[in-house]
Amino acid sequence: MILLSSLSQELTKDCTILNDGFFKYTSSAIAKSLSNVICYAVNEKYLNRALNNDNVTCVIVPETLKEKVKLSNLDKGILLSPNPELSYREINNYFYQKGLLKLDYSFFISSKVIIGKGTNVGEHVFIGDNVVIGENCIIYDNTIIHEGCVIEDNVTIGNEGLYFKRDADGVLHRIYSSGGVIIQKHVEILNGSTVQRSHDLGQLTTIGEGTKISVNVNVGHSAEIGMHTLISGNVQIAGRAKIGSYCWIGTSSTISDSVEIGDFAKVRIGSVVVQNVKKNGDVSGNFAYLHRARLKNHQKLRKGF
Amino acid sequence: MSDISKEQILDVIEKAKVVNNIHELDASVLFSEQDIDSLDVSGMLLSIEEAFGVEIPDEDIDGLLTINDILGYVNNKIK
Numbered sequence: 001m002i003l004l005s006s007l008s009q010e011l012t013k014d015c016t017i018l019n020d021g022f023f024k025y026t027s028s029a030i031a032k033s034l035s036n037v038i039c040y041a042v043n044e045k046y047l048n049r050a051l052n053n054d055n056v057t058c059v060i061v062p063e064t065l066k067e068k069v070k071l072s073n074l075d076k077g078i079l080l081s082p083n084p085e086l087s088y089r090e091i092n093n094y095f096y097q098k099g100l101l102k103l104d105y106s107f108f109i110s111s112k113v114i115i116g117k118g119t120n121v122g123e124h125v126f127i128g129d130n131v132v133i134g135e136n137c138i139i140y141d142n143t144i145i146h147e148g149c150v151i152e153d154n155v156t157i158g159n160e161g162l163y164f165k166r167d168a169d170g171v172l173h174r175i176y177s178s179g180g181v182i183i184q185k186h187v188e189i190l191n192g193s194t195v196q197r198s199h200d201l202g203q204l205t206t207i208g209e210g211t212k213i214s215v216n217v218n219v220g221h222s223a224e225i226g227m228h229t230l231i232s233g234n235v236q237i238a239g240r241a242k243i244g245s246y247c248w249i250g251t252s253s254t255i256s257d258s259v260e261i262g263d264f265a266k267v268r269i270g271s272v273v274v275q276n277v278k279k280n281g282d283v284s285g286n287f288a289y290l291h292r293a294r295l296k297n298h299q300k301l302r303k304g305f
Numbered sequence: 306m307s308d309i310s311k312e313q314i315l316d317v318i319e320k321a322k323v324v325n326n327i328h329e330l331d332a333s334v335l336f337s338e339q340d341i342d343s344l345d346v347s348g349m350l351l352s353i354e355e356a357f358g359v360e361i362p363d364e365d366i367d368g369l370l371t372i373n374d375i376l377g378y379v380n381n382k383i384k
Contacts, residue, residue, distance in 0.1 A: 282343075282367065293363035295347035303351075 021077015027202030040084035101178035142180025161196035161221030184209040323348030332372035
């Protein structure tokens with residue numbers, strides 16, 4: 001555990017500790033599957049979420065929220081910062097680079113696993129029974145692969161995602177992703193695909209049971225894919241996207257960040273999905289729209305020529 | 306206006322030449338189970354719109370999965 005009061009002056013420059021507290025992980029105000037979390041809140045909505053979340057033990061808040069934090073009976077650490085997001089980033093990056101933000105798993109690989117030559121496996125990794133991993137793969141830290149999965153050659157799991165924030169001058173600063181990846185039972189990931197680790201351990205990038213991912217697919221940080229979904233080749237799934245169960249995502253489709261696709265939905269080949277798709281939805285095109293309606297309107301246009 | 310019959314619907318679809326062997330279609334079976342793809346269906350709906358002067362809004366299209374669906378829908382529209 002890390003006490004707020006034990007943080008170095010460099011990390012807490014211009015900050016004030018209103019109430020001391022401890023944390024173990026960095027995550028968000030809505031962290032679910034992780035306890036002892038430090039997060040930041042830039043407005044009252046997120047502050048309330050953080051204060052009402054038992055998993056959160058420390059919150060970084062701006063001056064403007066100082067009066068909203070009632071210190072009496074407060075069981076959380078509060079760090080007052082002129083720039084909570086920046087302070088969070090520096091704390092996250094510091095402890096990530098120190099190697100302290102890891103899953104509680106120690107290295108575990110079942111004896112019933114086949115791993116091809118040239119494949120590298122990190123620490124803090126769990127690989128269950130009857131998993132087959134091909135050649136020249138990289139399995140980074142904080143990865144959980146459950147039983148019966150097949151990972152083909154040249155697959156990368158748990159690499160860093162594109163996560164930068166601009167400062168007031170427009171300069172981009174990296175925020176290290178300290179999260180991980182969980183791959184449920186009987187998932188298959190074909191040649192050359194990549195699954196990026198999540199921002200933090202509170203929401204792992206997730207591939208649901210029985211889902212099949214074709215070649216050269218990229219699954220972005222903190223994305224969640226449900227059960228028995230089929231992802232065709234060259235699909236790009238941006239960070240935080242959520243794809244339901246029993247879906248089909250057609251070849252070379254792109255799913256924008258934070259988009260949610262309902263269960264049993266179809267995304268036709270080459271679609272660019274920038275808004276949510278309902279359960280049982282069927283969409284196509286760039287930008288993706290109701291598939292059959294798109295076809296009808298397309299034919300109507302053609303008749304006009 | 307009097308109700309439109311199934312035969313009128315089939316006649317319009319046949320004239321639009323979007324589906325082969327129109328009379329082998331089972332009106333109560335899903336198009337997708339009769340080798341009729343989404344492009345065929347969109348052609349059918351376009352010809353129905355033109356023939357009966359009805360507009361089928363985009364959000365209604367996914368509910369039209371059989372000939373009987375189209376028949377019920379068009380008759381509701383012209384009432």
